[in-house]
Amino acid sequence: MxxxxxxxxxxxxxxxxxxxxxxxxxxxxxxxxxxxxxxxxxxxxxxxxxxxxxxxxxxxxxxxxxxxxxxxxxxxxxxxxxxxxxxVAKGHLADVIEGFFDDWSLTSAERDVAIMILKGLDNETIAQLRGTATGTVRAQTTNIYSKSQTDGRAQFISLFVEELLAGNDHLGELPPKVSTDRTTQHP
Amino acid sequence: MTSIAKEKSGRASAREVAVWDPLVRLVHWSLALTILLNGAFVEEESMTHEWIGYVALGLVALRLIWALIGPKHARFSAFPPSPMRAVNHLGAILSGDRKIHLSHNPLGALMVYNIWLSVIGLGVTGYMMTTLTFFGVDWVEEAHEAIFAWLIFSVVLHIAGVAFDSWRSGVNLARSMVTGRKNIPMGSELE
Incomplete structure (x- = not known):
């Protein structure tokens, strides 16, 4: 500290x-x-x-x-x-996350693993932190994805990103100007 | 880092609250320094002693203005000088209450006013000794020394109080006067 x-x-x-x-x-x-x-x-x-x-x-x-x-x-x-x-924003995001977990009825171990996924940790690191085998973590993540009806890590995380963007509709779609800028940057 | 619930905002979770603004902290430690210098290191009856005394007076004056126009926790209204509240607080401590006060607790508030008044008293009697009218007058000198003894006693009590309250509430008060933030432990009641 x-x-x-x-x-x-x-x-x-x-x-x-x-x-x-x-x-x-x-x-x-x-x-x-x-x-x-x-x-x-x-x-x-x-x-x-x-x-x-x-x-x-x-x-x-x-x-x-x-x-x-x-x-x-x-x-x-x-x-x-x-x-x-x-x-307030932090609290709300945490509330949203907890709300999803409740909806999917994740077990407390699955909740821990799910949060670590959200924080960007890979299965090996999660296993190390939780003191379990990588196989266990893999089984838990499979459960999490099936309960949340996602097909994997990226889609699982994008669920929450979507939630963050929900309040800002204009961010949902890129304005045409930005996309032309991008194409000029990468010819 | 295992659970987001720990970081969730809410009454029961541990968190840091910004309490002391930088001006409060600067004045606090500068005043402590002037007392230490004049009390222990600088020769009495020297010009330096006089100047440090005036600086101390200025620091208290600045803090008093800040207590009128400053932010919430620095204001008089956050720590009114109330012996009644201090007595109630004492009773609450004895009955094992662990309520945390974001600004000064009622006993600490009394100590704050006591130290400010003592420094003002020292400054005034010290200044009087430099004037022709009161130069060499015994009672002024005795008052200066008596107030100094009282101030040292108060400082010792102040440090003991800080140590005791840090232990009682689990909030490291000395650290909060450096960083400006109070670490509120899980599940504590605030006032």
């Missing part, structure tokens, strides 16, 4: 950088505010270009910090929305 907090995802990296900028800029703002207050205490007046500049810098920095904070909150909110969407 990775403990190092530097995130791999672009959005998370952006959030981390934003947070770092906010921190540094807030400390800069504090420095200028402190300086203005200190000068006020010593001189007791707010004129002269030095003081004006310092005050402007302090105000601009504070405004910048607040602005960055609002940006960061927006970014975090978008990230959390995306995560929720992903979770």
């Amino acid at each position: 990775k403990l190092w907090p530097w995130p791999a995802k672009t959005k998370e990296r952006r959030a981390t950088i934003l947070a770092g900028l906010i921190l540094v800029q807030a400390l800069c703002a504090l420095f200028f505010i402190g300086d203005v207050i200190e000068d006020l205490r010593v001189d007791g007046q707010l004129d002269g270009p030095h003081m004006v500049l310092e005050t402007v810098a302090a105000v601009a920095l504070v405004g910048g910090v607040i602005f960055l904070m609002i940006e960061l909150r927006g970014l975090l909110a978008r990230m959390s929305d995306m995560q929720t969407g992903l979770d």
Whole structure:
């Protein structure tokens, strides 16, 4: 498990950088505010270009910090929305898969094997992972294909891909433009 | 990897929840660093000590603003300072409740406010010592030292609390303050 907090995802990296900028800029703002207050205490007046500049810098920095904070909150909110969407999609796909398995009344061993097929493992690997003979796995996959009325691995997997595409009708058929592009790419 | 059911979204399954945003984490560890530096390494009455103190004050100020405008788990509303809730939480712990709080638990919330107030107190008394009016005034210096002792006691209690709650809930809290995510074990209730 990775403990190092530097995130791999672009959005998370952006959030981390934003947070770092906010921190540094807030400390800069504090420095200028402190300086203005200190000068006020010593001189007791707010004129002269030095003081004006310092005050402007302090105000601009504070405004910048607040602005960055609002940006960061927006970014975090978008990230959390995306995560929720992903979770829902993941959950739904899992529900769909479980639903199919129930319909076909797969045994629990067959369910395990079926999921491994979906994850792209071949019979030998499945046998190794489950600690059974390859022959057993072959028998189980045959059962799975017959229960799901498919003629093999590819058609079995395509059942679920079809389910994923079902909600996006436009993906069902390739638009003519794409197919001409393909033919030009492979003359 | 054997079962998709483990990854299925649902109340009972184990999962990771993003809780602490990067700003909360940065402020937390920076504040810890300033306390460590000023408490153990930097010479008292040096300019560095003063500057680190101001940085600590700034960090707390930044965190307070973030608690007003930041995301859900960072806000005051996620961990209100309520002794009543803390007492209830204590009772729940004693009766073996293993509910997981996504933000701070009610006892932890009190500790958060306690540490922030202590740092502000240290900053204010520390600043007073640099002014002409209060320079060399005994009670200010004594207050500064008393608050420091209290802060160290609080930090020790804080670390003990984190260790205890990590053990109780099965969520590694120290790790979540680094990665920002809480690992929620299977079948736990959330609050």
